[in-house]
Amino acid sequence: MRKLRLFSSFFFAAVLVLGIFPGPAAPGPSGPSEVQLIVTPSNIKFRAGPPPSFSVCEVTIQVLAPVHTPWRLTVLALGPLQFGRSAIPASRVTWKGTPAPIFLDGTLSSTHPQLLARGEGPKVGVVRFLLKNSWDLAVGQFNQKFIFNLSTP
Amino acid sequence: MRFKIIILVLLALSLTFVGANSALAVDATANVTLSATVTSIAELTLSTATVSFPNANPGTVPNVSATENGATITAHVRTGSSTPASLSVLAADDLTSGSDVIPMTAVSSTTTNTSGTFFTTGAIPWSKTAPVTLGGGASGSYTGTVNWTLANSWSYATGNYTAAATYTLTAP
Numbered sequence: 585m586r587k588l589r590l591f592s593s594f595f596f597a598a599v600l601v602l603g604i605f606p607g608p609a610a611p612g613p614s615g616p617s618e619v620q621l622i623v624t625p626s627n628i629k630f631r632a633g634p635p636p637s638f639s640v641c642e643v644t645i646q647v648l649a650p651v652h653t654p655w656r657l658t659v660l661a662l663g664p665l666q667f668g669r670s671a672i673p674a675s676r677v678t679w680k681g682t683p684a685p686i687f688l689d690g691t692l693s694s695t696h697p698q699l700l701a702r703g704e705g706p707k708v709g710v711v712r713f714l715l716k717n718s719w720d721l722a723v724g725q726f727n728q729k730f731i732f733n734l735s736t737p
Numbered sequence: 738m739r740f741k742i743i744i745l746v747l748l749a750l751s752l753t754f755v756g757a758n759s760a761l762a763v764d765a766t767a768n769v770t771l772s773a774t775v776t777s778i779a780e781l782t783l784s785t786a787t788v789s790f791p792n793a794n795p796g797t798v799p800n801v802s803a804t805e806n807g808a809t810i811t812a813h814v815r816t817g818s819s820t821p822a823s824l825s826v827l828a829a830d831d832l833t834s835g836s837d838v839i840p841m842t843a844v845s846s847t848t849t850n851t852s853g854t855f856f857t858t859g860a861i862p863w864s865k866t867a868p869v870t871l872g873g874g875a876s877g878s879y880t881g882t883v884n885w886t887l888a889n890s891w892s893y894a895t896g897n898y899t900a901a902a903t904y905t906l907t908a909p
Contacts (some may be wrong), residue, residue: 601879621765632775643769665773670818672773714872715773719878723817723908726773734765 658697667724825868833895855879
């Protein structure tokens with residue numbers, strides 16, 4: 585009986601501790617610790633002109649995070665730009681991010697997420713993607729998806 | 738003893754709970770679809786716009802080399818993977834001097850590939866009736882050296898002969 589009382593006391597104490605000191609909130613649709621990533625437009629188009637020019641298109645990136653909350657933003661291509669059996673390697677696409685040093689310059693990869701920006705709190709930046717035109721590109725309408733991933737520790 | 742074990746298990750569970758919550762990363766993702774339109778395009782450069790053959794004795798010089806021999810030809814082409822580009826030349830007419838005529842088939846050109854493989858090697862006679870293919874291939878940048886030759890003949894009337902010809906690089 586004494587043991588049962590002790591066990592109950594500990595159980596309630598444990599519940600109380602867990603209730604009073606919960607961990608950070610998991611991602612959800614709402615809440616003060618929520619971060620949001622808005623990238624616009626969701627479709628961007630290169631129009632390749634005569635080499636050696638660059639084709640340029642840009643996106644605006646908006647990070648909504650609580651003040652002083654650090655975050656990292658990476659980008660990953662899901663593969664090379666594809667048109668039938670023709671492909672343009674993702675590494676042909678580079679980008680220039682502004683404002684520095686929050687938004688970085690880089691080269692796209694389809695194998696490893698590349699760091700695109702890092703900062704704290706809410707930030708807005710513009711990323712200009714560049715495709716270097718080359719005579720050895722095959723003709724076609726190439727497509728690929730990029731995934732932007734925002735993470736906070 | 739059993740009670741201690743239960744307490745330890747509960748403690749471990751509670752610590753695991755707290756630890757797991759503390760390690761959670763808050764993630765957000767966004768997808769962007771990128772498209773790139775790559776169209777056919779071709780650029781052709783010839784280092785000379787005129788080709789002239791000097792006077793020569795047919796007995797000793799049966800084939801007259803052009804003064805501009807060794808000219809550089811550059812073909813930049815971007816085309817579909819199943820539709821190779823092609824280079825051709827077509828003369829507007831025979832070589833004429835007043836009413837005198839040297840048939841265009843007496844003129845031939847030889848192109849040597851110096852960067853890439855695009856130009857057809859060997860002497861190729863020209864024509865005024867149909868484009869003569871001088872090379873072809875896939876997307877890329879190509880450079881070659883061009884030599885022109887006029888088949889000499891005792892039968893030619895003296896005169897200053899001229900004709901125009903057009904090189905065409907096509908990227909379907």
